[in-house]
Amino acid sequence: MKRAVTIQDISCFGKCSLTVALPIISAMGIETAVIPTAVLSTHTGGFEGYTFRDLTGDIPGITSHWKKLGLGFDAIYTGYLGSPAQVEIVSDFFDSFNTDENFIVVDPVMGDSGKLYSGFTGELVDGMRRLCSKADYVIPNMTEASFLLGIPYSEENSEKHTKELLKRLAELGCRYPVLTGVRWNEKEQGAAAYDPVTDTYSFSFGEHVNRHMHGTGDIFASVFTGAVTLGKTLPQALDMAVRFTTGCIKATLPTADEVWYGSCFELCLGDLIKYVNE
Numbered sequence: 001m002k003r004a005v006t007i008q009d010i011s012c013f014g015k016c017s018l019t020v021a022l023p024i025i026s027a028m029g030i031e032t033a034v035i036p037t038a039v040l041s042t043h044t045g046g047f048e049g050y051t052f053r054d055l056t057g058d059i060p061g062i063t064s065h066w067k068k069l070g071l072g073f074d075a076i077y078t079g080y081l082g083s084p085a086q087v088e089i090v091s092d093f094f095d096s097f098n099t100d101e102n103f104i105v106v107d108p109v110m111g112d113s114g115k116l117y118s119g120f121t122g123e124l125v126d127g128m129r130r131l132c133s134k135a136d137y138v139i140p141n142m143t144e145a146s147f148l149l150g151i152p153y154s155e156e157n158s159e160k161h162t163k164e165l166l167k168r169l170a171e172l173g174c175r176y177p178v179l180t181g182v183r184w185n186e187k188e189q190g191a192a193a194y195d196p197v198t199d200t201y202s203f204s205f206g207e208h209v210n211r212h213m214h215g216t217g218d219i220f221a222s223v224f225t226g227a228v229t230l231g232k233t234l235p236q237a238l239d240m241a242v243r244f245t246t247g248c249i250k251a252t253l254p255t256a257d258e259v260w261y262g263s264c265f266e267l268c269l270g271d272l273i274k275y276v277n278e
């Protein structure tokens with residue numbers, strides 16, 4: 001059985017980060033170890049007065065215990081990280097557990113719609129940029145890509161712009177950049193990836209639903225990580241992640257009043273298992 005470890009926060013309410021990654025990657029038939037980086041009463045995007053307990057201090061102890069046990073992982077996947085200090089400690093985790101046989105996915109969760117999430121500063125962006133240089137796959141949205149590249153966020157969304165962003169993201173040092181929130185027309189939304197070695201781009205699109213839903217980036221990154229762990233190619237992983245994320249958004253629409261509560265991905269897990277076995 002394949003084994004992944006995912007390193008991100010637990011938002012106790014408001015489906016995102018670990019409460020999304022753990023069920024999704026597990027449903028794909030992959031053992032999923034976790035390192036919770038913080039415990040929040042809710043995520044930070046849409047709720048007032050959330051609590052935040054930082055667990056950075058626990059990570060070195062978990063790392064050294066796992067090292068003593070001789071544990072290894074086929075995939076290492078990071079999401080929301082709460083502080084620049086935490087990013088450095090996760091970077092040490094990569095040094096301890098990265099091998100020639102496994103791979104690292106960094107979802108540089110930092111913001112959306114041109115803005116950084118609550119509590120994040122340029123120092124966190126700098127740390128994330130360094131973390132991305134150690135990754136095999138990085139999965140920013142358009143906002144995160146512009147912060148990583150130090151360029152102004154632009155509403156421009158065209159094939160030319162997508163390709164330019166991907167090329168520049170590859171220069172940060174990761175092996176394969178993957179960009180989400182790609183939308184060249186009113187009807188479709190999807191994701192794009194770039195392989196700098198062969199200089200090839202992959203694109204995948206689903207129906208565009210004009211409704212922002214919280215946690216969809218985490219859903220995408222979880223499925224993408226699971227698919228690569230199972231040996232799918234980059235275009236196949238991209239397709240599976242776009243297909244499942246689009247399905248989750250559509251399944252949420254009938255009850256989508258409080259979209260910051262997250263999307264109804266649970267209703268779509270059966271489809272995901274089918275995609276894995278196709």
Ligand code: PXL
Nearest residue numbers: 016017043044045080117215
């Ligand atoms: O979905 C990304 C995410 C994860 N974790 C926390 C967040 C967010 C986005 O706002 O606040 C705590």
